[in-house]
Amino acid sequence: MSKQKIQAPKGVSEYTPPRSAAFEFVREALISPARLAGYQLIELPVFEDTELFTRGVGESTDVVSKEMYTFEDRGGRSITLRPEGTAGVMRAVIEHGLDRGQLPAKLWYSGQFFRAERPQAGRYRQFYQVGIEAIGLDDPAIDAEVIAIADAGFKSIGLSKYRLEITSLGDAASRAAHRVDLVKFIATMNLDEATAARATLNPLRLFDDKREEIKQAMLKAPLLVDYLSPESKTHFAQVTHYLDSLGITYVLNPRMVRGLDYYTGTTFEFVHELLGAQSGIGGGGRYDGLMAELGGQSLSGIGFGLGVDRALLAAEAEGIINEDLFVSDLFIIPLGEDAKVKALSLATQLRSHGKNVEIAFGDRALKGAMKGADKSGARYVIVLGDSEISSGTLELKEMKTGATSSVKIDALLTALSK
RNA sequence: GUGGGCGUAGCUCAGCUGGUAGAGCACUCGGUUGUGGUCCGAGAUGUCGCGGGUUCGAGCCCCGUCGCUCACCCCA
Numbered sequence: 001m002s003k004q005k006i007q008a009p010k011g012v013s014e015y016t017p018p019r020s021a022a023f024e025f026v027r028e029a030l031i032s033p034a035r036l037a038g039y040q041l042i043e044l045p046v047f048e049d050t051e052l053f054t055r056g057v058g059e060s061t062d063v064v065s066k067e068m069y070t071f072e073d074r075g076g077r078s079i080t081l082r083p084e085g086t087a088g089v090m091r092a093v094i095e096h097g098l099d100r101g102q103l104p105a106k107l108w109y110s111g112q113f114f115r116a117e118r119p120q121a122g123r124y125r126q127f128y129q130v131g132i133e134a135i136g137l138d139d140p141a142i143d144a145e146v147i148a149i150a151d152a153g154f155k156s157i158g159l160s161k162y163r164l165e166i167t168s169l170g171d172a173a174s175r176a177a178h179r180v181d182l183v184k185f186i187a188t189m190n191l192d193e194a195t196a197a198r199a200t201l202n203p204l205r206l207f208d209d210k211r212e213e214i215k216q217a218m219l220k221a222p223l224l225v226d227y228l229s230p231e232s233k234t235h236f237a238q239v240t241h242y243l244d245s246l247g248i249t250y251v252l253n254p255r256m257v258r259g260l261d262y263y264t265g266t267t268f269e270f271v272h273e274l275l276g277a278q279s280g281i282g283g284g285g286r287y288d289g290l291m292a293e294l295g296g297q298s299l300s301g302i303g304f305g306l307g308v309d310r311a312l313l314a315a316e317a318e319g320i321i322n323e324d325l326f327v328s329d330l331f332i333i334p335l336g337e338d339a340k341v342k343a344l345s346l347a348t349q350l351r352s353h354g355k356n357v358e359i360a361f362g363d364r365a366l367k368g369a370m371k372g373a374d375k376s377g378a379r380y381v382i383v384l385g386d387s388e389i390s391s392g393t394l395e396l397k398e399m400k401t402g403a404t405s406s407v408k409i410d411a412l413l414t415a416l417s418k
Numbered sequence: 419g420u421g422g423g424c425g426u427a428g429c430u431c432a433g434c435u436g437g438u439a440g441a442g443c444a445c446u447c448g449g450u451u452g453u454g455g456u457c458c459g460a461g462a463u464g465u466c467g468c469g470g471g472u473u474c475g476a477g478c479c480c481c482g483u484c485g486c487u488c489a490c491c492c493c494a
Contacts, residue, residue, distance in 0.1 A: 062492050129494055259493055307494030370454040
């Protein structure tokens with residue numbers, strides 16, 4: 001632990017073996033339902049013009065006002081490491097005209113995002129999300145499908161101890177009308193300075209306050225759902241109807257608060273029960289004004305972002321990560337120089353058929369090499385020495401049972417495929 | 419930005435009211451010739467986060483500093 005030792009920057013998540021295998025499994029599980037639903041990959045830069053986020057996400061949000069990694073590049077441009085995914089996708093959709101073809105445009109992404117927050121359990125400065133966006137369709141059925149895709153992702157990991165919370169933020173006019181009354185209500189509350197300042201920025205925030213006295217007081221506050229226009233109400237009723245028909249259970253949460261300004265209409269959040277303070281494992285919603293705000297045509301959109309780091313923590317909390325996520329099919333222990341040559345060609349050939357093959361190099365003692373084979377979780381092991389090479393026959397040992405069987409070298413592939 | 423907790427071998431941690439460091443796991447080798455998991459034996463590893471102070475003497479006390487961690491704000 002010398003003073004000069006370089007460490008990872010504060011608050012980044014890193015995944016090293018063997019946990020990295022679980023991370024990979026979780027990320028893949030989260031995104032596969034979207035692929036099956038016809039969403040296509042979009043790969044985007046991790047940094048963007050700062051203005052994309054100030055305009056898209058909203059200057060009044062905490063994300064933009066105090067959590068962005070912003071710097072000037074050598075040309076004097078203001079650059080920001082992406083704090084979320086949707087704004088960048090919208091920018092790319094507009095820039096590449098992806099909204100000119102058949103709608104909706106359906107896209108998925110996966111990657112790291114950055115927020116300069118104080119780290120804590122489940123909250124990192126660099127974190128991983130997978131997400132999807134469906135652009136150009138306001139049919140409530142797609143809202144339900146998007147939610148179902150997220151739910152399927154969590155289910156395919158094996159998660160069960162989470163709940164889906166859902167509400168509608170309505171359209172701009174509904175929100176404006178509600179805000180007037182909510183501000184009036186808050187004015188009667190006698191708040192401390194910091195809280196009052198927060199309420200001025202976004203009065204909805206008070207619904208999320210963790211202090212008991214504020215929670216109590218807010219029970220009487222006017223709710224946005226009571227201000228929804230008939231169109232918004234109908235739309236939302238349709239969404240829940242489709243969810244019901246899918247058998248997806250949800251909790252209506254009219255006090256739900258989202259951190260990004262662009263949400264409209266249907267919004268939802270997946271909350272895990274076994275995590276600490278940072279229990280949101282995914283969330284999303286409609287953003288019907290975002291594309292126009294960023295200079296594109298006026299198209300609606302809906303999407304979600306799922307936290308890979310948090311989903312992994314949730315999976316671990318539920319005890320559903322099993323150790324043998326990574327196993328080799330075969331472990332070869334070569335004895336001597338000729339055997340090494342033979343092992344290399346044998347491994348190469350088997351790998352070309354998709355077999356996972358490891359070789360114990362380094363002339364280790366046989367006992368040590370066997371231990372290595374054991375650790376690797378390999379199903380089979382062979383010791384390859386002069387006698388095997390000259391006879392062309394191997395002793396194939398199944399590690400789990402300890403049983404061995406004689407196999408011709410040429411028949412190894414078929415033996416492994418059994 | 420604010421508050422609490424903690425910093426001792428690769429990992430998890432012990433170290434009594436201050437007398438210059440230990441355990442378990444992991445790792446390497448061995449228990450006679452080419453077969454793992456159990457067992458037994460041997461071995462290697464730390465400037466006890468860093469700097470200063472008190473003291474004859476500090477891992478243990480004091481101050482500072484850096485880092486980690488949990489929580490608040492907020493969020494995936």
